[in-house]
Structures are given as C-alpha cells and as structure tokens.
Amino acid sequence: MKQSLFYTLLFFLLLSSCKKDNEKINDQQGTSSGTLSNDKKSDSVATKTEIKESVPPAMQENGFYNAFAIPKDKKMRDSLYAVFSKKYTERERYAILALNRLDSKNKWNSDTLVVPAKIDTTLMAYSPFPLQLDVLSDVKKFIVFSYPIQAYAVYSNGALVKWGPTSMGKKAAQTTRGLMFANWKKKLAISTVKSEWKLPYNFNIHNTHGIGWHQYDLPGYPASHSCLRLLMSDAIWLYNYADTWILNPGGATKKANGTPVLVFGDYPWGKRKPWRNLLNDPNSNNISVEEMTNMIKPHIEKMINEQTNREKVADSIKAAKALEITAVPTEPEVSN
Numbered sequence: 001m002k003q004s005l006f007y008t009l010l011f012f013l014l015l016s017s018c019k020k021d022n023e024k025i026n027d028q029q030g031t032s033s034g035t036l037s038n039d040k041k042s043d044s045v046a047t048k049t050e051i052k053e054s055v056p057p058a059m060q061e062n063g064f065y066n067a068f069a070i071p072k073d074k075k076m077r078d079s080l081y082a083v084f085s086k087k088y089t090e091r092e093r094y095a096i097l098a099l100n101r102l103d104s105k106n107k108w109n110s111d112t113l114v115v116p117a118k119i120d121t122t123l124m125a126y127s128p129f130p131l132q133l134d135v136l137s138d139v140k141k142f143i144v145f146s147y148p149i150q151a152y153a154v155y156s157n158g159a160l161v162k163w164g165p166t167s168m169g170k171k172a173a174q175t176t177r178g179l180m181f182a183n184w185k186k187k188l189a190i191s192t193v194k195s196e197w198k199l200p201y202n203f204n205i206h207n208t209h210g211i212g213w214h215q216y217d218l219p220g221y222p223a224s225h226s227c228l229r230l231l232m233s234d235a236i237w238l239y240n241y242a243d244t245w246i247l248n249p250g251g252a253t254k255k256a257n258g259t260p261v262l263v264f265g266d267y268p269w270g271k272r273k274p275w276r277n278l279l280n281d282p283n284s285n286n287i288s289v290e291e292m293t294n295m296i297k298p299h300i301e302k303m304i305n306e307q308t309n310r311e312k313v314a315d316s317i318k319a320a321k322a323l324e325i326t327a328v329p330t331e332p333e334v335s336n
Contacts, residue, residue, distance in 0.1 A: 068113040091121040103218040128285040129153040147265040169226040182258030201235035256310040
C-alpha cells in the first residue's frame with residue numbers, strides 16, 4: 001500500500017505543468033564571496049493558482065514549458081532523478097539544466113525545473129535574444145551579458161551564433177555594467193579572492209577590477225564575486241572565439257583592444273527567477289530588437305573604431321613576421 005502511494009505521488013509530481021502550477025518562488029541570494037555550491041539553497045513555494053495559457057512562440061511548435069517539481073525529501077528526490085534520467089538523454093538533461101541556469105553539480109538546487117515541451121539540445125530554439133541585429137552588421141564579433149535573465153549571447157556581423165546561461169555577480173559584489181573589451185586569457189587562472197578557487201578557461205574583460213568569464217558553479221542565481229560564470233563547454237567555446245588585446249613590445253601598454261563585451265541591466269533581486277516566468281508566458285524572457293538596438297547603438301562607433309584599429313595592428317604584425325621569415329641573410333664579400 002505504501003509503495004502504491006509513493007508511485008502515485010511521484011506520478012503527480014511529474015505531471016506538474018504550467019497549466020496547473022504558478023508557484024511564487026523567492027530567489028536565494030549568495031551572502032559570501034566565491035562558490036556557493038555547498039550552501040543549502042532552496043526556493044520557497046507560495047500558494048498555487050491557475051495559470052492562463054498564452055500563445056506559444058513559433059519555435060515552440062508542440063506547446064509550452066512545463067514545471068518539473070522536485071521534492072525536498074532526499075529519497076524521493078533520488079527516485080525522481082532516476083525517472084528524470086530515464087525520460088531524458090544526457091544532452092537533453094544538460095539543456096534543461098542550462099535553461100534553469102544550473103550545472104549538473106547543482107541540478108537539484110531548486111524545487112522546480114522549467115522543462116520545454118520540445119527539447120532542443122542546442123538551446124537556439126529558446127533564445128531570449130534576437131536572431132538578427134542589423135545594428136551589429138559591421139561588427140565582426142560581439143558578446144553581451146544580460147543581468148536580468150542571467151544569460152549571454154554571441155553575435156557575428158549581427159547574426160546570433162550562440163547563447164547560454166551564466167551566473168553573474170551576487171548583490172554584494174555585482175558585475176560592472178557597460179562596454180568592455182576582452183583582454184588576456186588563461187586556460188587555468190587562480191582567483192585573486194581565494195587562491196583555492198581554480199578558474200578554467202578564464203578570459204579577462206576588466207583588468208583593473210579583475211573581472212572575466214570562466215567555468216565555475218551555476219547554482220541557479222547570481223552568485224559570483226563579480227565574474228561571469230559559465231558552463232565548461234561554453235567557457236571553452238568563448239575562450240577560442242574571442243580575440244585578446246594586443247600589447248606593445250614589453251607588455252606595458254596596450255596597442256589594440258580585443259572583442260567588445262557589453263554587460264547590461266539588473267537582476268530582480270528577491271523576486272521570482274525570470275526563467276520561471278516562462279511557465280506563464282513562453283516569451284517572457286525575450287529581449288526585443290528595439291531594446292537591444294537602443295542599448296548597443298551608442299557604442300557602435302567605438303566598437304567599429306577599435307575593430308579597425310585592431311585589424312591594422314594585427315596586419316602590421318603579420319607583415320613584420322612575414323618579412324622576418326622571408327629575409328635571407330647574404331654572405332659577406334671576400335676580398336682577395
């Protein structure tokens with residue numbers, strides 16, 4: 001009888017959906033610097049009310065986002081994870097966690113997972129960023145980080161080529177906003193805050209403040225000490241994609257900037273996590289073309305000027321190296 005009740009409960013947990021659930025969940029914010037993966041974080045659930053269905057976007061052809069409820073009891077949670085693992089492939093689980101701003105280490109650092117009815121393991125079908133931005137048509141590489149939805153996007157000549165989750169600076173140590181440029185990179189950096197914090201595929205974007213993106217825990221909310229945390233695969237991808245600065249001989253002064261990076265907006269501290277709003281409205285996290293254009297437009301001239309300068313500097317360095325390679329030393333004349 002007990003076993004029957006257990007499976008009945010498990011069945012109803014799996015069927016929790018956006019039509020039935022509208023849990024009002026408060027974010028758990030980090031209160032200490034660095035990784036918070038060992039902190040006991042959970043979302044507090046308020047009373048449930050009926051949700052009015054909204055029209056799904058074109059990319060969600062088969063429906064809406066569903067709520068995958070996670071029980072607090074460890075045994076039930078483990079049993080549910082077995083069901084979750086059987087229902088979804090490894091790549092699908094990775095995508096689901098990414099949509100919830102989580103990594104596998106922090107997979108149950110929440111009481112509800114937002115799960116799309118149709119899984120796209122590339123995440124591109126769920127992009128909150130516009131697929132095309134004409135304002136960036138002359139900018140070869142551009143990276144943007146959104147504080148409001150804890151996500152980043154990559155544009156090449158105005159076309160969206162990648163987006164993904166991030167965990168930015170917590171409320172007490174927020175990430176600097178505004179336009180910055182990629183500086184130096186290192187495959188394994190050591191945190192200046194705590195030497196035991198290892199930062200794989202670190203790419204610095206603010207040298208004086210020590211801010212950069214790198215792989216580290218994604219607990220489902222802004223938790224870093226001002227850096228931009230990424231999933232490992234995303235950190236590697238961006239590490240290889242972005243251009244570094246170019247320094248003058250000796251490394252004391254900068255000759256050219258790297259890839260432009262824009263950080264904008266504010267997180268709804270203490271309120272419902274933005275991606276939970278997808279349960280009400282699949283378009284709730286979308287950033288419009290107009291909003292992005294108005295935000296980027298004031299920086300376009302500077303980005304293009306820096307891009308042109310970097311190309312000239314890079315070309316001159318290549319030309320100088322080519323001359324060194326092709327130069328053939330002449331034999332000294334011998335007098336009789």
